[in-house]
Amino acid sequence: MALTPKEAPTLPKTPTGIEGFDQITFGGLPKGRPTLVCGGAGCGKTLFGMEFLVRGATQFGEPGVCVSFEETADDLAKNVASLGFDLKRLQRAKKLVIDHVYVDKSEIAETGEYDLEGLFIRLGGAIDSVKAKRVLLDTPEALFAGLSNEGILRSEMRRLFGWLKEKGVSAVITGERGEGTLTRYGLEEYVSDCVILLDHRVRNDAVTRRLRVLKYRGSTHGTNEYPFLIDQKGISVLPITSVGLTHPAPQVRVSSGIPQLDAMMGGEGYYRGSSILVTGTAGSGKSSLGAHFVDAACRRGERAIFFAFEESPNQILRNMRSIGIDLGKWVRKGLLHVEAVRPSAFGMEMHLVRMHAMLHEHEPDVVVMDPISGLIPSGSAFDVLSLVLRIVDFIKARGATGFFTALMAQDDVHATGLSISSLVDTWLMVRNVEANGERNRLLYLLKSRGMAHSNQIREFLITDRGVKLQDVYLGPGGVLAGSARVAREAEERREELIRRRDERKRELVLRASLASVEAKLAALEAERNSYKSELQTFVNEEGARRKAMASDREELQVSRGMRVNGPVKDRA
Amino acid sequence: MRKSAKSNAAVKPAKAPHYDLRLYVAGQTPRSLQALSNLKRICEEHLAGQYRIEIIDLVKKPQLAAGDQILAIPTLVRTIPKPARKIIGDLSNVERVLVGLDLRPSE
Numbered sequence: 267m268a269l270t271p272k273e274a275p276t277l278p279k280t281p282t283g284i285e286g287f288d289q290i291t292f293g294g295l296p297k298g299r300p301t302l303v304c305g306g307a308g309c310g311k312t313l314f315g316m317e318f319l320v321r322g323a324t325q326f327g328e329p330g331v332c333v334s335f336e337e338t339a340d341d342l343a344k345n346v347a348s349l350g351f352d353l354k355r356l357q358r359a360k361k362l363v364i365d366h367v368y369v370d371k372s373e374i375a376e377t378g379e380y381d382l383e384g385l386f387i388r389l390g391g392a393i394d395s396v397k398a399k400r401v402l403l404d405t406p407e408a409l410f411a412g413l414s415n416e417g418i419l420r421s422e423m424r425r426l427f428g429w430l431k432e433k434g435v436s437a438v439i440t441g442e443r444g445e446g447t448l449t450r451y452g453l454e455e456y457v458s459d460c461v462i463l464l465d466h467r468v469r470n471d472a473v474t475r476r477l478r479v480l481k482y483r484g485s486t487h488g489t490n491e492y493p494f495l496i497d498q499k500g501i502s503v504l505p506i507t508s509v510g511l512t513h514p515a516p517q518v519r520v521s522s523g524i525p526q527l528d529a530m531m532g533g534e535g536y537y538r539g540s541s542i543l544v545t546g547t548a549g550s551g552k553s554s555l556g557a558h559f560v561d562a563a564c565r566r567g568e569r570a571i572f573f574a575f576e577e578s579p580n581q582i583l584r585n586m587r588s589i590g591i592d593l594g595k596w597v598r599k600g601l602l603h604v605e606a607v608r609p610s611a612f613g614m615e616m617h618l619v620r621m622h623a624m625l626h627e628h629e630p631d632v633v634v635m636d637p638i639s640g641l642i643p644s645g646s647a648f649d650v651l652s653l654v655l656r657i658v659d660f661i662k663a664r665g666a667t668g669f670f671t672a673l674m675a676q677d678d679v680h681a682t683g684l685s686i687s688s689l690v691d692t693w694l695m696v697r698n699v700e701a702n703g704e705r706n707r708l709l710y711l712l713k714s715r716g717m718a719h720s721n722q723i724r725e726f727l728i729t730d731r732g733v734k735l736q737d738v739y740l741g742p743g744g745v746l747a748g749s750a751r752v753a754r755e756a757e758e759r760r761e762e763l764i765r766r767r768d769e770r771k772r773e774l775v776l777r778a779s780l781a782s783v784e785a786k787l788a789a790l791e792a793e794r795n796s797y798k799s800e801l802q803t804f805v806n807e808e809g810a811r812r813k814a815m816a817s818d819r820e821e822l823q824v825s826r827g828m829r830v831n832g833p834v835k836d837r838a
Numbered sequence: 839m840r841k842s843a844k845s846n847a848a849v850k851p852a853k854a855p856h857y858d859l860r861l862y863v864a865g866q867t868p869r870s871l872q873a874l875s876n877l878k879r880i881c882e883e884h885l886a887g888q889y890r891i892e893i894i895d896l897v898k899k900p901q902l903a904a905g906d907q908i909l910a911i912p913t914l915v916r917t918i919p920k921p922a923r924k925i926i927g928d929l930s931n932v933e934r935v936l937v938g939l940d941l942r943p944s945e
Contacts (some may be wrong), residue, residue, distance in 0.1 A: 368907045375938030376927050377926065377938065380927055382911070383910075413910070
């Protein structure tokens with residue numbers, strides 16, 4: 267009955283306790299089997315092995331044995347003391363045995379057949395004396411350098427690794443990198459379960475350390491090169507925190523600290539947990555946007571870290587105070603931590619680890635990095651990009667909002683040296699415009715994923731009450747800002763006044779005309795009435811006269827006897 | 839002529855240098871026995887009366903391996919005269935043994 271891949275047992279693992287390492291190996295080193303750790307001189311292999319033993323003894327209840335072929339027990343204790351490992355104390359507590367095996371070719375004459383049983387006896391005795399579960403052999407290559415019978419050595423090597431497996435100890439074997447081979451004497455032949463490669467090179471005047479799991483039989487493992495560093499707590503390996511893009515997408519919005527900017531983003535501000543990038547030339551005011559955001563966050567009682575790569579904390583506090591943002595009070599309340607670091611002080615990995623450590627310790631809701639382009643001198647643009655990627659990842663995974671500023675050449679809207687603009691959710695750009703003998707600033711909201719946002723350009727003013735955004739004017743020459751805008755506003759007001767005045771005038775004229783016509787109308791009306799009444803009078807009088815005349819005639823005729831009751835006689 | 843204090847402990851008092859030899863073995867293996875017999879023969883032939891052999895069996899006393907930095911078995915350690923010399927192998931190559939013990943100049 268064949269085992270399906272799911273049923274096939276995976277080899278059990280033993281945790282090393284080394285920061286990040288157990289993560290990338292999904293559990294640690296193969297339990298009960300040997301692991302080869304190789305690399306050039308000074309790459310940290312001895313330290314790796316020692317940390318494996320020390321943490322085994324102090325954290326996992328597994329005592330250990332170190333067989334050191336190159337350093338004395340005292341030297342070893344001194345070397346790791348700076349990492350906080352107290353070897354002498356562990357030895358006294360019977361948690362650790364350190365045996366220095368000294369092989370000096372000049373002191374040994376080989377006179378026939380032999381085997382390395384002495385080594386086995388010493389190692390066996392040491393393991394049994396503390397019931398060790400972990401062993402470090404650093405480095406058996408010294409045997410090859412000290413003894414000349416390769417045939418014997420090879421067969422004893424094979425016997426040793428079989429013997430270690432039988433003893434059931436998890437062993438770390440160190441080996442120095444050969445020319446074109448993993449180790450000088452081919453130790454990889456015997457140690458085939460797990461091979462770790464450590465690398466360290468100097469780049470841009472800073473030491474860069476990388477770790478790679480070259481081989482891990484029976485286990486999945488991260489196959490990338492992981493940067494690591496050695497500091498006062500030992501080795502820290504930095505895995506990318508999320509293999510897939512599985513960040514949660516929060517729906518909550520937070521204010522940017524500038525009401526007009528919030529208005530450009532649908533009235534609400536940035537998405538919590540998103541990443542915001544502000545680019546612009548030197549002195550364009552990018553940091554002030556970061557300061558506003560931090561101020562707004564602290565006002566809400568949230569915590570923030572401000573990583574500054576170009577200015578000291580005091581400088582930043584002073585500069586922001588001069589524009590009306592008091593960050594000092596948040597620092598005093600413990601909500602804001604300003605961490606200023608000279609970029610050239612450390613290599614990329616060290617920066618990363620320090621930032622990781624601070625994020626762990628301070629647990630901020632807002633993280634500002636100002637400016638990320640400041641890191642470029644200590645690494646190539648690619649290094650900085652990968653550093654920022656990791657930080658963005660880490661910040662997002664914690665649900666915090668990241669705010670980054672970057673120096674960018676003018677007009678560099680599309681081509682960015684860092685190409686980070688495609689990785690962030692919101693991209694703001696501050697641009698200087700020169701016209702009429704002065705420079706003004708404009709703010710562009712180039713993108714903001716997941717929200718309706720204004721595509722309008724705003725004038726960006728830095729006042730002593732903070733940043734204010736102003737609508738711009740569109741003049742015949744393009745966007746107007748600064749004094750040109752002020753002039754334009756004044757001109758428009760004047761035009762308005764003139765127009766009003768003209769209207770007023772016209773109105774008056776019309777009214778006057780109307781009035782005069784109405785007056786005429788009234789006069790005519792009066793004339794009409796008078797003629798009418800005159801006519802009426804005339805008609806009346808005429809009527810009366812005719813009547814009177816008729817009655818007079820009648821009377822006359824009556825009086826002349828021409829008429830009474832007879833016919834009127836003719837006089838003739 | 840003053841007699842040296844060592845003469846009382848030695849097999850035979852002599853004015854010649856004295857050799858203190860320690861042979862480390864791990865159990866009674868054929869190779870260990872071979873080494874011992876080779877050693878005895880060489881000592882009788884070249885160091886008659888001037889040597890002392892101590893046999894240390896690491897299987898019985900494993901803690902003694904660290905002191906003389908014993909890796910290989912068998913190992914012969916010449917503790918006296920100083921400086922200490924270490925010779926590993928079954929001692930079958932007599933020339934090498936003699937060179938190693940400073941009884942013959944090396945080529």
